Amino acid sequence: MIKAILWDMDGTLIESESLHLATLVEALAHHGVQAGDEMHPFVFGKTGREVHALVRERFGIAVDFGEWSAFRARAYLNGAQRLAPRHGALEVYRAAKAAGITQAIVSNASRMLLEANLRTLGIEEPSLITVSVNDVRHGKPSPEPYERAAWLLRLAPEEVVAVEDSPTGAGGAIAANMRVIGWPVDDEAAALFPSEAQIVRSPDELAAKLGLDAFSMSIDPSLQQRR
Incomplete structure:
Protein backbone atom coordinates (compact mmCIF):
# COMPACT_ATOMS: atom_id res chain seq x y z
CA MET A 1 0.00 0.00 0.00
CA GLN A 81 6.13 33.29 -12.36
CA ARG A 82 5.41 32.58 -16.04
CA LEU A 83 5.94 28.82 -15.70
CA ALA A 84 3.05 26.39 -16.07
CA PRO A 85 2.38 23.03 -14.43
CA ARG A 86 2.95 19.97 -16.54
CA HIS A 87 -0.31 18.97 -18.20
CA GLY A 88 -2.32 16.87 -15.76
CA ALA A 89 0.30 16.88 -13.01
CA LEU A 90 -1.54 19.09 -10.55
CA GLU A 91 -4.75 17.16 -11.14
CA VAL A 92 -2.98 13.95 -10.09
CA TYR A 93 -1.35 15.74 -7.15
CA ARG A 94 -4.72 17.05 -5.95
CA ALA A 95 -6.42 13.70 -6.47
CA ALA A 96 -3.77 12.04 -4.29
CA LYS A 97 -4.23 14.71 -1.64
CA ALA A 98 -8.00 14.19 -1.71
CA ALA A 99 -7.39 10.45 -1.28
CA GLY A 100 -5.41 11.16 1.88
CA ILE A 101 -2.02 10.12 0.50
CA THR A 102 0.95 11.97 1.98
CA GLN A 103 3.07 13.76 -0.60
CA ALA A 104 6.56 15.26 -0.61
CA ILE A 105 8.84 16.96 -3.12
CA VAL A 106 12.38 15.74 -3.85
CA SER A 107 14.32 18.05 -6.15
CA ASN A 108 17.83 18.48 -7.51
CA ALA A 109 17.26 22.24 -7.59
CA SER A 110 18.41 24.69 -4.95
CA ARG A 111 16.10 25.63 -2.10
CA MET A 112 15.51 29.08 -3.61
CA LEU A 113 14.39 27.73 -6.98
CA LEU A 114 12.36 24.90 -5.46
CA GLU A 115 10.39 27.37 -3.34
CA ALA A 116 9.83 29.60 -6.37
CA ASN A 117 8.33 26.62 -8.18
CA LEU A 118 6.12 25.75 -5.22
CA ARG A 119 4.77 29.31 -5.18
CA THR A 120 4.13 29.25 -8.91
CA LEU A 121 2.19 25.98 -8.60
CA GLY A 122 0.31 27.18 -5.53
CA ILE A 123 1.08 24.07 -3.50
CA GLU A 124 3.03 25.63 -0.62
CA GLU A 125 1.91 24.28 2.74
CA PRO A 126 3.53 24.43 6.18
CA SER A 127 3.34 20.65 6.51
CA LEU A 128 4.72 19.81 3.05
CA ILE A 129 8.03 17.96 3.24
CA THR A 130 10.49 19.15 0.59
CA VAL A 131 14.08 18.15 -0.06
CA SER A 132 16.32 20.38 -2.17
CA VAL A 133 19.94 19.91 -3.21
CA ASN A 134 20.87 22.26 -0.34
CA ASP A 135 19.54 19.72 2.16
CA VAL A 136 21.86 16.86 1.21
CA ARG A 137 25.53 16.19 0.61
CA HIS A 138 24.92 14.58 -2.77
CA GLY A 139 22.07 15.17 -5.21
CA LYS A 140 20.43 12.68 -7.53
CA PRO A 141 21.39 10.10 -8.78
CA SER A 142 22.64 9.55 -5.25
CA PRO A 143 19.90 7.91 -3.16
CA GLU A 144 20.46 10.49 -0.40
CA PRO A 145 17.68 12.95 -1.38
CA TYR A 146 15.08 10.19 -1.47
CA GLU A 147 16.40 8.55 1.68
CA ARG A 148 16.16 11.87 3.49
CA ALA A 149 12.57 12.41 2.34
CA ALA A 150 11.55 8.97 3.59
CA TRP A 151 13.30 9.59 6.90
CA LEU A 152 11.50 12.92 7.33
CA LEU A 153 8.20 11.18 6.59
CA ARG A 154 9.10 8.37 9.02
CA LEU A 155 8.42 5.81 6.31
CA ALA A 156 10.33 2.84 4.94
CA PRO A 157 11.38 2.79 1.26
CA GLU A 158 8.82 0.11 0.40
CA GLU A 159 6.00 2.35 1.70
CA VAL A 160 6.56 5.13 -0.85
CA VAL A 161 6.65 5.62 -4.61
CA ALA A 162 8.72 8.17 -6.51
CA VAL A 163 7.51 9.92 -9.65
CA GLU A 164 10.26 11.11 -11.99
CA ASP A 165 10.62 12.50 -15.50
CA SER A 166 14.38 11.88 -15.74
CA PRO A 167 16.54 8.74 -15.70
CA THR A 168 18.87 10.52 -13.28
CA GLY A 169 16.17 10.98 -10.66
CA ALA A 170 14.76 7.52 -11.26
CA GLY A 171 18.19 6.05 -10.62
CA GLY A 172 18.41 7.83 -7.28
CA ALA A 173 15.04 6.54 -6.10
CA ILE A 174 15.83 3.02 -7.26
CA ALA A 175 19.14 3.17 -5.38
CA ALA A 176 17.09 4.12 -2.32
CA ASN A 177 15.14 0.86 -2.79
CA MET A 178 11.92 2.63 -3.76
CA ARG A 179 9.33 1.85 -6.37
CA VAL A 180 9.65 4.33 -9.24
CA ILE A 181 7.14 5.53 -11.80
CA GLY A 182 8.83 7.12 -14.78
CA TRP A 183 6.85 9.80 -16.62
CA PRO A 184 9.18 10.80 -19.48
CA VAL A 185 8.41 13.53 -21.96
CA ASP A 186 8.89 11.30 -25.01
CA ASP A 187 9.96 7.88 -26.25
CA GLU A 188 13.60 8.91 -26.53
CA ALA A 189 13.72 9.80 -22.84
CA ALA A 190 11.77 6.67 -21.90
CA ALA A 191 14.44 4.47 -23.48
CA LEU A 192 17.04 5.85 -21.06
CA PHE A 193 15.18 4.91 -17.87
CA PRO A 194 16.42 2.04 -15.70
CA SER A 195 14.52 -1.19 -16.35
CA GLU A 196 13.18 -1.16 -12.78
CA ALA A 197 11.10 1.97 -13.43
CA GLN A 198 7.45 1.60 -14.42
CA ILE A 199 6.86 3.89 -17.40
CA VAL A 200 3.63 5.81 -17.92
CA ARG A 201 2.69 8.00 -20.87
CA SER A 202 -0.13 10.19 -19.59
CA PRO A 203 -1.62 11.69 -16.42
CA ASP A 204 -4.36 9.07 -16.58
CA GLU A 205 -1.83 6.21 -16.64
CA LEU A 206 0.09 7.83 -13.80
CA ALA A 207 -3.04 8.09 -11.68
CA ALA A 208 -3.86 4.44 -12.35
CA LYS A 209 -0.37 3.36 -11.24
CA LEU A 210 -0.90 5.35 -8.05
CA GLY A 211 -4.23 3.65 -7.41
CA LEU A 212 -6.30 6.79 -7.94
CA ASP A 213 -9.24 5.05 -9.61
CA ALA A 214 -11.53 8.06 -9.65
CA PHE A 215 -8.97 10.28 -11.33
CA SER A 216 -10.20 9.74 -14.89
CA MET A 217 -13.60 11.11 -13.87
CA SER A 218 -12.18 14.42 -12.70
CA ILE A 219 -9.49 15.27 -15.24
CA ASP A 220 -10.07 17.20 -18.44
CA PRO A 221 -10.35 14.48 -21.15
CA SER A 222 -8.07 16.51 -23.43
CA LEU A 223 -5.21 15.98 -20.97
CA GLN A 224 -5.50 12.22 -20.75
CA GLN A 225 -3.68 11.63 -24.02
CA ARG A 226 -1.01 14.27 -23.44
CA ARG A 227 2.36 13.40 -22.00
Missing part, protein backbone atom coordinates in the same frame (compact mmCIF):
# COMPACT_ATOMS: atom_id res chain seq x y z
CA ILE A 2 1.32 3.45 -0.94
CA LYS A 3 1.67 5.67 2.11
CA ALA A 4 3.43 8.55 0.33
CA ILE A 5 4.23 9.87 -3.13
CA LEU A 6 7.61 11.53 -3.57
CA TRP A 7 7.43 13.91 -6.52
CA ASP A 8 10.30 15.26 -8.52
CA MET A 9 9.69 18.92 -9.35
CA ASP A 10 11.36 20.16 -12.55
CA GLY A 11 9.80 18.53 -15.60
CA THR A 12 7.52 16.34 -13.50
CA LEU A 13 5.22 18.79 -11.71
CA ILE A 14 6.25 21.98 -13.51
CA GLU A 15 7.35 22.71 -17.09
CA SER A 16 10.62 24.35 -16.10
CA GLU A 17 13.26 22.57 -18.16
CA SER A 18 13.18 25.24 -20.89
CA LEU A 19 13.74 27.98 -18.29
CA HIS A 20 16.67 26.12 -16.75
CA LEU A 21 18.18 25.79 -20.21
CA ALA A 22 17.55 29.48 -20.94
CA THR A 23 19.37 30.52 -17.75
CA LEU A 24 22.31 28.33 -18.73
CA VAL A 25 22.47 29.84 -22.22
CA GLU A 26 22.22 33.35 -20.73
CA ALA A 27 24.98 32.63 -18.21
CA LEU A 28 27.24 31.24 -20.93
CA ALA A 29 26.60 34.30 -23.12
CA HIS A 30 27.52 36.49 -20.15
CA HIS A 31 30.93 34.79 -20.25
CA GLY A 32 31.33 35.05 -24.00
CA VAL A 33 30.15 31.57 -24.97
CA GLN A 34 27.41 31.19 -27.56
CA ALA A 35 25.27 28.09 -27.03
CA GLY A 36 21.71 26.91 -27.50
CA ASP A 37 19.37 23.95 -27.29
CA GLU A 38 22.24 21.53 -27.88
CA MET A 39 23.16 22.00 -24.21
CA HIS A 40 19.98 20.36 -22.91
CA PRO A 41 21.19 16.72 -23.00
CA PHE A 42 24.27 17.74 -21.01
CA VAL A 43 22.31 19.29 -18.15
CA PHE A 44 19.04 17.33 -17.98
CA GLY A 45 18.52 16.01 -14.44
CA LYS A 46 21.87 17.33 -13.15
CA THR A 47 22.53 19.52 -10.12
CA GLY A 48 23.70 23.11 -10.46
CA ARG A 49 27.17 22.15 -9.25
CA GLU A 50 27.42 19.41 -11.86
CA VAL A 51 26.43 21.84 -14.62
CA HIS A 52 28.96 24.36 -13.34
CA ALA A 53 31.72 21.75 -13.40
CA LEU A 54 30.68 20.73 -16.91
CA VAL A 55 30.85 24.23 -18.37
CA ARG A 56 34.16 24.95 -16.63
CA GLU A 57 35.64 21.84 -18.24
CA ARG A 58 33.94 22.21 -21.61
CA PHE A 59 34.34 25.96 -22.15
CA GLY A 60 37.15 26.92 -19.79
CA ILE A 61 35.00 29.33 -17.79
CA ALA A 62 36.83 30.28 -14.59
CA VAL A 63 33.93 31.82 -12.63
CA ASP A 64 33.38 30.30 -9.18
CA PHE A 65 30.19 28.45 -8.33
CA GLY A 66 28.78 31.16 -6.05
CA GLU A 67 28.86 33.86 -8.73
CA TRP A 68 27.71 31.44 -11.44
CA SER A 69 24.75 30.09 -9.47
CA ALA A 70 23.66 33.56 -8.31
CA PHE A 71 23.50 34.78 -11.92
CA ARG A 72 21.44 31.76 -13.01
CA ALA A 73 19.16 32.02 -9.96
CA ARG A 74 18.33 35.67 -10.71
CA ALA A 75 17.52 34.77 -14.30
CA TYR A 76 15.34 31.88 -13.17
CA LEU A 77 13.40 33.92 -10.61
CA ASN A 78 12.70 36.56 -13.25
CA GLY A 79 10.89 33.96 -15.33
CA ALA A 80 9.49 31.58 -12.73
Whole structure:
Protein backbone atom coordinates (compact mmCIF):
# COMPACT_ATOMS: atom_id res chain seq x y z
CA MET A 1 0.00 0.00 0.00
CA ILE A 2 1.32 3.45 -0.94
CA LYS A 3 1.67 5.67 2.11
CA ALA A 4 3.43 8.55 0.33
CA ILE A 5 4.23 9.87 -3.13
CA LEU A 6 7.61 11.53 -3.57
CA TRP A 7 7.43 13.91 -6.52
CA ASP A 8 10.30 15.26 -8.52
CA MET A 9 9.69 18.92 -9.35
CA ASP A 10 11.36 20.16 -12.55
CA GLY A 11 9.80 18.53 -15.60
CA THR A 12 7.52 16.34 -13.50
CA LEU A 13 5.22 18.79 -11.71
CA ILE A 14 6.25 21.98 -13.51
CA GLU A 15 7.35 22.71 -17.09
CA SER A 16 10.62 24.35 -16.10
CA GLU A 17 13.26 22.57 -18.16
CA SER A 18 13.18 25.24 -20.89
CA LEU A 19 13.74 27.98 -18.29
CA HIS A 20 16.67 26.12 -16.75
CA LEU A 21 18.18 25.79 -20.21
CA ALA A 22 17.55 29.48 -20.94
CA THR A 23 19.37 30.52 -17.75
CA LEU A 24 22.31 28.33 -18.73
CA VAL A 25 22.47 29.84 -22.22
CA GLU A 26 22.22 33.35 -20.73
CA ALA A 27 24.98 32.63 -18.21
CA LEU A 28 27.24 31.24 -20.93
CA ALA A 29 26.60 34.30 -23.12
CA HIS A 30 27.52 36.49 -20.15
CA HIS A 31 30.93 34.79 -20.25
CA GLY A 32 31.33 35.05 -24.00
CA VAL A 33 30.15 31.57 -24.97
CA GLN A 34 27.41 31.19 -27.56
CA ALA A 35 25.27 28.09 -27.03
CA GLY A 36 21.71 26.91 -27.50
CA ASP A 37 19.37 23.95 -27.29
CA GLU A 38 22.24 21.53 -27.88
CA MET A 39 23.16 22.00 -24.21
CA HIS A 40 19.98 20.36 -22.91
CA PRO A 41 21.19 16.72 -23.00
CA PHE A 42 24.27 17.74 -21.01
CA VAL A 43 22.31 19.29 -18.15
CA PHE A 44 19.04 17.33 -17.98
CA GLY A 45 18.52 16.01 -14.44
CA LYS A 46 21.87 17.33 -13.15
CA THR A 47 22.53 19.52 -10.12
CA GLY A 48 23.70 23.11 -10.46
CA ARG A 49 27.17 22.15 -9.25
CA GLU A 50 27.42 19.41 -11.86
CA VAL A 51 26.43 21.84 -14.62
CA HIS A 52 28.96 24.36 -13.34
CA ALA A 53 31.72 21.75 -13.40
CA LEU A 54 30.68 20.73 -16.91
CA VAL A 55 30.85 24.23 -18.37
CA ARG A 56 34.16 24.95 -16.63
CA GLU A 57 35.64 21.84 -18.24
CA ARG A 58 33.94 22.21 -21.61
CA PHE A 59 34.34 25.96 -22.15
CA GLY A 60 37.15 26.92 -19.79
CA ILE A 61 35.00 29.33 -17.79
CA ALA A 62 36.83 30.28 -14.59
CA VAL A 63 33.93 31.82 -12.63
CA ASP A 64 33.38 30.30 -9.18
CA PHE A 65 30.19 28.45 -8.33
CA GLY A 66 28.78 31.16 -6.05
CA GLU A 67 28.86 33.86 -8.73
CA TRP A 68 27.71 31.44 -11.44
CA SER A 69 24.75 30.09 -9.47
CA ALA A 70 23.66 33.56 -8.31
CA PHE A 71 23.50 34.78 -11.92
CA ARG A 72 21.44 31.76 -13.01
CA ALA A 73 19.16 32.02 -9.96
CA ARG A 74 18.33 35.67 -10.71
CA ALA A 75 17.52 34.77 -14.30
CA TYR A 76 15.34 31.88 -13.17
CA LEU A 77 13.40 33.92 -10.61
CA ASN A 78 12.70 36.56 -13.25
CA GLY A 79 10.89 33.96 -15.33
CA ALA A 80 9.49 31.58 -12.73
CA GLN A 81 6.13 33.29 -12.36
CA ARG A 82 5.41 32.58 -16.04
CA LEU A 83 5.94 28.82 -15.70
CA ALA A 84 3.05 26.39 -16.07
CA PRO A 85 2.38 23.03 -14.43
CA ARG A 86 2.95 19.97 -16.54
CA HIS A 87 -0.31 18.97 -18.20
CA GLY A 88 -2.32 16.87 -15.76
CA ALA A 89 0.30 16.88 -13.01
CA LEU A 90 -1.54 19.09 -10.55
CA GLU A 91 -4.75 17.16 -11.14
CA VAL A 92 -2.98 13.95 -10.09
CA TYR A 93 -1.35 15.74 -7.15
CA ARG A 94 -4.72 17.05 -5.95
CA ALA A 95 -6.42 13.70 -6.47
CA ALA A 96 -3.77 12.04 -4.29
CA LYS A 97 -4.23 14.71 -1.64
CA ALA A 98 -8.00 14.19 -1.71
CA ALA A 99 -7.39 10.45 -1.28
CA GLY A 100 -5.41 11.16 1.88
CA ILE A 101 -2.02 10.12 0.50
CA THR A 102 0.95 11.97 1.98
CA GLN A 103 3.07 13.76 -0.60
CA ALA A 104 6.56 15.26 -0.61
CA ILE A 105 8.84 16.96 -3.12
CA VAL A 106 12.38 15.74 -3.85
CA SER A 107 14.32 18.05 -6.15
CA ASN A 108 17.83 18.48 -7.51
CA ALA A 109 17.26 22.24 -7.59
CA SER A 110 18.41 24.69 -4.95
CA ARG A 111 16.10 25.63 -2.10
CA MET A 112 15.51 29.08 -3.61
CA LEU A 113 14.39 27.73 -6.98
CA LEU A 114 12.36 24.90 -5.46
CA GLU A 115 10.39 27.37 -3.34
CA ALA A 116 9.83 29.60 -6.37
CA ASN A 117 8.33 26.62 -8.18
CA LEU A 118 6.12 25.75 -5.22
CA ARG A 119 4.77 29.31 -5.18
CA THR A 120 4.13 29.25 -8.91
CA LEU A 121 2.19 25.98 -8.60
CA GLY A 122 0.31 27.18 -5.53
CA ILE A 123 1.08 24.07 -3.50
CA GLU A 124 3.03 25.63 -0.62
CA GLU A 125 1.91 24.28 2.74
CA PRO A 126 3.53 24.43 6.18
CA SER A 127 3.34 20.65 6.51
CA LEU A 128 4.72 19.81 3.05
CA ILE A 129 8.03 17.96 3.24
CA THR A 130 10.49 19.15 0.59
CA VAL A 131 14.08 18.15 -0.06
CA SER A 132 16.32 20.38 -2.17
CA VAL A 133 19.94 19.91 -3.21
CA ASN A 134 20.87 22.26 -0.34
CA ASP A 135 19.54 19.72 2.16
CA VAL A 136 21.86 16.86 1.21
CA ARG A 137 25.53 16.19 0.61
CA HIS A 138 24.92 14.58 -2.77
CA GLY A 139 22.07 15.17 -5.21
CA LYS A 140 20.43 12.68 -7.53
CA PRO A 141 21.39 10.10 -8.78
CA SER A 142 22.64 9.55 -5.25
CA PRO A 143 19.90 7.91 -3.16
CA GLU A 144 20.46 10.49 -0.40
CA PRO A 145 17.68 12.95 -1.38
CA TYR A 146 15.08 10.19 -1.47
CA GLU A 147 16.40 8.55 1.68
CA ARG A 148 16.16 11.87 3.49
CA ALA A 149 12.57 12.41 2.34
CA ALA A 150 11.55 8.97 3.59
CA TRP A 151 13.30 9.59 6.90
CA LEU A 152 11.50 12.92 7.33
CA LEU A 153 8.20 11.18 6.59
CA ARG A 154 9.10 8.37 9.02
CA LEU A 155 8.42 5.81 6.31
CA ALA A 156 10.33 2.84 4.94
CA PRO A 157 11.38 2.79 1.26
CA GLU A 158 8.82 0.11 0.40
CA GLU A 159 6.00 2.35 1.70
CA VAL A 160 6.56 5.13 -0.85
CA VAL A 161 6.65 5.62 -4.61
CA ALA A 162 8.72 8.17 -6.51
CA VAL A 163 7.51 9.92 -9.65
CA GLU A 164 10.26 11.11 -11.99
CA ASP A 165 10.62 12.50 -15.50
CA SER A 166 14.38 11.88 -15.74
CA PRO A 167 16.54 8.74 -15.70
CA THR A 168 18.87 10.52 -13.28
CA GLY A 169 16.17 10.98 -10.66
CA ALA A 170 14.76 7.52 -11.26
CA GLY A 171 18.19 6.05 -10.62
CA GLY A 172 18.41 7.83 -7.28
CA ALA A 173 15.04 6.54 -6.10
CA ILE A 174 15.83 3.02 -7.26
CA ALA A 175 19.14 3.17 -5.38
CA ALA A 176 17.09 4.12 -2.32
CA ASN A 177 15.14 0.86 -2.79
CA MET A 178 11.92 2.63 -3.76
CA ARG A 179 9.33 1.85 -6.37
CA VAL A 180 9.65 4.33 -9.24
CA ILE A 181 7.14 5.53 -11.80
CA GLY A 182 8.83 7.12 -14.78
CA TRP A 183 6.85 9.80 -16.62
CA PRO A 184 9.18 10.80 -19.48
CA VAL A 185 8.41 13.53 -21.96
CA ASP A 186 8.89 11.30 -25.01
CA ASP A 187 9.96 7.88 -26.25
CA GLU A 188 13.60 8.91 -26.53
CA ALA A 189 13.72 9.80 -22.84
CA ALA A 190 11.77 6.67 -21.90
CA ALA A 191 14.44 4.47 -23.48
CA LEU A 192 17.04 5.85 -21.06
CA PHE A 193 15.18 4.91 -17.87
CA PRO A 194 16.42 2.04 -15.70
CA SER A 195 14.52 -1.19 -16.35
CA GLU A 196 13.18 -1.16 -12.78
CA ALA A 197 11.10 1.97 -13.43
CA GLN A 198 7.45 1.60 -14.42
CA ILE A 199 6.86 3.89 -17.40
CA VAL A 200 3.63 5.81 -17.92
CA ARG A 201 2.69 8.00 -20.87
CA SER A 202 -0.13 10.19 -19.59
CA PRO A 203 -1.62 11.69 -16.42
CA ASP A 204 -4.36 9.07 -16.58
CA GLU A 205 -1.83 6.21 -16.64
CA LEU A 206 0.09 7.83 -13.80
CA ALA A 207 -3.04 8.09 -11.68
CA ALA A 208 -3.86 4.44 -12.35
CA LYS A 209 -0.37 3.36 -11.24
CA LEU A 210 -0.90 5.35 -8.05
CA GLY A 211 -4.23 3.65 -7.41
CA LEU A 212 -6.30 6.79 -7.94
CA ASP A 213 -9.24 5.05 -9.61
CA ALA A 214 -11.53 8.06 -9.65
CA PHE A 215 -8.97 10.28 -11.33
CA SER A 216 -10.20 9.74 -14.89
CA MET A 217 -13.60 11.11 -13.87
CA SER A 218 -12.18 14.42 -12.70
CA ILE A 219 -9.49 15.27 -15.24
CA ASP A 220 -10.07 17.20 -18.44
CA PRO A 221 -10.35 14.48 -21.15
CA SER A 222 -8.07 16.51 -23.43
CA LEU A 223 -5.21 15.98 -20.97
CA GLN A 224 -5.50 12.22 -20.75
CA GLN A 225 -3.68 11.63 -24.02
CA ARG A 226 -1.01 14.27 -23.44
CA ARG A 227 2.36 13.40 -22.00
